Amino acid sequence: MKPTPAERADASAQTVRTRPCPRCGADTLTARTPDRVAAVDVRTDPTPVDPAAIPPGRLAWCLVQHEFVGDRIRWRDHWHAAHCTHPVLIDHACPPRPVQETLL
Ligand SMILES: [Zn+2]
Ligand SMILES: [Zn+2]
Numbered sequence: 099m100k101p102t103p104a105e106r107a108d109a110s111a112q113t114v115r116t117r118p119c120p121r122c123g124a125d126t127l128t129a130r131t132p133d134r135v136a137a138v139d140v141r142t143d144p145t146p147v148d149p150a151a152i153p154p155g156r157l158a159w160c161l162v163q164h165e166f167v168g169d170r171i172r173w174r175d176h177w178h179a180a181h182c183t184h185p186v187l188i189d190h191a192c193p194p195r196p197v198q199e200t201l202l
Contacts, residue, residue: 108132114161114169116144122192127161129171140171146185156191160184 101109111130119126119141126141142159152158160172162184174182 109167111139112170114171117141119190119192124190124192126190127171127187129169131159131173132170133173138173141190142171142187143190144187147188149179149182149186152186152188157189159187159189161187 108130112132114127114129116125117128118124125144127144128139128141130137130139140159146161147158149158158174158179160174160178160182162170162172164170171187172178172184174184174186
């Protein structure tokens with residue numbers, strides 16, 4: 099069966115893309131989670147992290163690589179995390195603004 103236009107739009111929104119952060123300009127990955135019930139738009143740092151060293155207060159996501167449909171970002175819950183083998187991404191947080199140097 100052919101995908102409907104709505105399904106195609108969903109698939110496009112779910113495709114992981116590299117986009118600069120609108121606030122700090124850093125490279126980030128953006129995608130909508132493929133969750134039917136509570137899809138969220140996620141922006142993460144582009145580099146996978148060690149799942150054992152996720153900074154407190156940061157949300158972790160799985161980068162799920164599909165051969166045919168491309169990459170997807172999925173919510174990483176406790177049950178899944180126990181046996182997860184995916185690269186793990188964390189929510190992007192803009193770095194603190196550089197303190198302006200005072201010229202003497
Ligand atoms: Zn996973
Ligand atoms: Zn940022």
